[in-house]
Amino acid sequence: MxxxxxxxxxxxxxxxxxxxxxxxxxxxxxxxxxxxxxxxxxxxxxxxxxxxxxxxxxxxxxxxxxxxxxxxxxxxxxxxxxxxxxxxxxxxxxxxxxxxxxxxxxxxxxxxxxxxxxxxxxxxxxxxxxxxxxxxxxxxxxxxxxxxxxxxxxxxxxxxxxxxxxxxxxxxxxxxxxxxxxxxxxxxxxxxxxxxxxxxxxxxxxxxxxxxxxxxxxxxxxxxxxSAVDAKTRFLATVSHELRTPLTSIKGALDMINSGVLGKPPDKMGRLLEMAGRNSDRLGDLVGDLLFLQSSDAGHMTLNKERLDLGRLAHEAVEQTLPYAQRVNVTIRVDATPDEHWIEGDKKRIEQVLLNLLSNAAKFSNVGGDVRVTVETLDDQVYLRVRDEGIGIPKGTETHIFEEFFQIDSQDDRQFEGSGLGLSISKRIVEAHGGEITYDSELGVGTTFVVVFDAADTAP
Incomplete structure (x- = not known):
């Protein structure tokens, strides 16, 4: 030039x-x-x-x-x-x-x-x-x-x-x-x-x-x-907002039909409507993730912090993930005693991290696999571990695993679904709380993600 x-x-x-x-x-x-x-x-x-x-x-x-x-x-x-x-x-x-x-x-x-x-x-x-x-x-x-x-x-x-x-x-x-x-x-x-x-x-x-x-x-x-980052941010904001309005209408209509308020649909249509409802939920989650990335890139992430029981949140997140885990034939076990592991954080965002890690662990586990969630407090820090017995993460991807849209299997005919945003969003949320997220993995054996937060006072 x-x-x-x-x-x-x-x-x-x-x-x-x-x-x-x-x-x-x-x-x-x-x-x-x-x-x-x-x-x-x-x-x-x-x-x-x-x-x-x-x-x-x-x-x-x-x-x-x-x-x-x-x-x-x-x-x-x-x-x-x-x-x-x-x-x-x-x-x-x-x-x-x-x-x-x-x-x-x-x-x-x-x-x-x-x-x-x-x-x-x-x-x-x-x-x-x-x-x-x-x-x-x-x-x-x-x-x-x-x-x-x-x-x-x-x-x-x-x-x-x-x-x-x-x-x-x-x-x-x-x-x-x-x-x-x-x-x-x-x-x-x-x-x-x-x-x-x-x-x-x-x-x-x-x-x-x-x-x-x-x-x-x-x-x-x-x-x-x-300029590229700014263009990407504006693109995500525009597309996400344009998708949200019609998607909300579609999801609302499907929810009403599936709930039976308008009458029970024919049996042949019921399965298709349920599938459409699940996929509209997936699209809604994707749009939400895109909007979160856009606000995060623009520096507009707000945290409504309160005193949280991470052990109790882990149990609640496991309960929400169980239907999906059962569908893919994966068992989830949790070892987290309530009322012992306290942190300061935004409940909605911490739940989002837990659900992202659990859904990832279940998704990448082998059929009949076991996912283990543990929470413990050591030296004024609270450790959350999510371990699976799945495919593992290949070496050489350490610098990319938390990048946006990164997929371990990036082929057109890849086996695992997903947008590749979960880990990137989780990392941003954890770091916004002053915490750290890392992982340890062995190919073909499994992966353990570790999230560390500063412990809050045990007394309310």
Whole structure:
């Protein structure tokens, strides 16, 4: 995509007619690193200037100290303005870039003239270690921290390199030493160091460009993911609400017919009507699940918490699941003493978790299988376990088992019915209560789901 390209400014000063995401990121990154290193630069420059005053001339030191302070304050104000700004129009971006170039030019020129002044105070020859060391350090510092804009880095390095070359060349021109003199050696050493600085700057510039491209691509992927989630949420909400109204009418009519209020239907129709009633209940549950997911994704899940007896709820859930378990020839046993295992929770939602786990256990059990439900309290936590002797969960599905619409058997002719929403909804409900849901499974042997809640006080 065009917005994700890392481009070199297309006008002499990089003042574009439009602002890309790369421009915004570069400017903010430049301002952040500049502001972050403000104290560090101030301490380094202050120490260098104090050394100059102590060893050479206090007047020169005072002049450049004032100049450095002014440059740093100007940069700090520019950086602070950039970081506080909420939006960035092309006009504002151009204005900011002009300030960045001005600040770059003034600060680089101040440091260079300061180092040249020290070299002059030192006299001819002598290697000029201190001023050259300051200039080389400033160049390396620029390569490491000013690589966000090519022209900004080039401008700063051009000024530093000019000053670095000026100091030894000035000695060569004035002294005119023989080729075996250390003055020439200083010049050759400077040339060698400049090659290192240029290569260092190139590496940092390329590395930052690659990193920025990756960051922008990640942002684009994140926005596309958010758009997909939003589209899915709106789709679920629309479809669920559109289904609920006619489904409610159909279910109500079937319930009235099956109840005999309108008279007993013919025997041949009775079985079909009962089947239609069961399937309308299934559709109603599916629509309810979809609406729950939609409200959960939108952050609208509300919990009406109260003190609950999880042992009693387990018995009630087993009673509700028994008709289905008997239909698939599965036995459900419960080991949960009432009035002993208390939690704080939404009764309707906790029941939903219990029913989801029980129906799953019965559905995936072998014919004649046994499902065991246990509830116990240990160390201020209440453990609910639902164990089946069914097909088990294959390895490699650990990260998917609680995903929406995930099915262990996803073939078109799969044996087991279901929408694949039960475990995902259960996980959301449990985590909304501050609990945790996990499982342990062995293929062909069975699965145990474990739900953990914080225990409530036993006393009402």
């Amino acid at each position: 065009e917005m994700t390209k890392i481009v070199v400014p297309d006008t002499p000063l990089g003042l574009k007619a439009h602002v890309t995401w790369a421009d915004r990121h570069r400017l903010r990154d430049y301002a952040q690193i500049g502001q972050k290193l403000f104290i560090q630069r101030f301490v380094i420059y202050s120490a260098a200037i104090l050394l100059t005053g102590f060893y050479y001339d206090w007047g020169t030191a005072a002049f450049y100290f004032a100049a450095v302070i002014l440059c740093e304050l100007f940069d700090f104000k520019v950086f602070n303005t950039v970081l506080k700004r909420k939006s960035l129009t092309p006009r504002v971006f151009r204005r900011d870039m002009v300030k960045v170039y001005i600040g770059t030019f003034l600060s680089a020129l101040t440091i260079s003239m300061f180092c040249i002044s020290i070299a002059r105070l030192q006299g001819l020859g002598g290697g000029h270690f201190f001023p050259l060391f300051m200039l080389v350090s400033a160049s390396i510092f620029a390569a490491m921290n000013n690589h966000h804009f090519l022209l900004v880095l080039a401008l700063r390095l051009f000024i530093y390199v000019a000053a670095i070359l000026y100091i030894p060349i000035r000695d060569v021109v004035i002294v005119q030493p023989p080729l075996n003199s250390e003055i020439w050696m200083s010049l050759f050493t400077v040339l060698f160091v400049l090659g290192f600085i240029v290569e260092l700057a190139r590496n940092f510039l390329v590395g930052y460009s690659v990193q920025l491209a990756s960051r922008i691509e990640l942002e684009n992927e994140h926005k596309r993911a958010l």
